Amino acid sequence: MSFEPPLSGVEQDETSDLRPKFNADGLIAAIAQDIDTHEVLMLAWMNEAALRATLETGRATYWSRSRGALWIKGETSGHTQDVVEIRIDCDQDAVVMKVRQTGGACHTGRTSCFYRTIDPQTQRLSQV
C-alpha cells in the first residue's frame, strides 16, 4: 500500500498525515543523528520500502543507490541503528532519525561519516 501523495505548500507543511515527497528517483533523504552525543552520523536515502521497513522494524533501513537494493543498516557489519525517534521536515522530503548506534556508522569504521572539516581559507580537509 502506498502513502498518500504530497499536498502543496502550507497544507504539506501543516498536515498530520505522513505524505512523503519522494524525488524523481523515488527517494527521500535520511539523516541519522546519535541520540546521546547529538552528532550527525550519516546521510543516506530511503525509498518507500525502506521508510516502511524503518517504521515497522525500528531499525534504520536505507536504499542503497550503488547496489540498487534495500540496505538494513548493520546487517553485514553489525553496526546497527536502533531508531528512537523519527522526524520529517516541512515538505516531507527528508527525515532525521535519532538513533542508538552500535559500532561506527561510517563504512570506514569511524563513528560518523563527517570526520573531516573543511578549512574555508585553504579548502583543505583535516580529520577530527
Place this chain on the structure above:
Amino acid sequence: MSFEPPLSGVEQDETSDLRPKFNADGLIAAIAQDIDTHEVLMLAWMNEAALRATLETGRATYWSRSRGALWIKGETSGHTQDVVEIRIDCDQDAVVMKVRQTGGACHTGRTSCFYRTIDPQTQRLSQV
C-alpha cells in the same frame, strides 16, 4: 575555477583535498545543525557556486531547486546562518554545517524544519 574531480573508494574517503562529488544535477546535500542546541535545523542543496560562497563568506548559501537560483540564507527573511564549522562526509557528497542561527531556520518560522515526529504505529505526525 572548478574543484578537482572526486577520487574512487578509499582514496576519496582519505584524501585531504576538497573534491566534492556533485550528483547528476550538480548538487551536494547540506545539513545545517545548530552549534549550541545540536538540533538539526534543515537539509538543503548546494551547487559548486553555493559551496564556494559558503566557504568564502561564512554565511550558509544554498542552491534553490525551486527557484533555480543561489539562495543566501536569510537574505530576504533575515534568518541568517553563520557557519562556525563545516564538515564533509566520506564520499564528499554531503556536508554538515554547524551554524549560529538567527531566527527560525524553517520557512514556516519554526526553529527547525524537523518539527513533526512520525508515530511508527499509526504513521501520523505530531508537532513537537
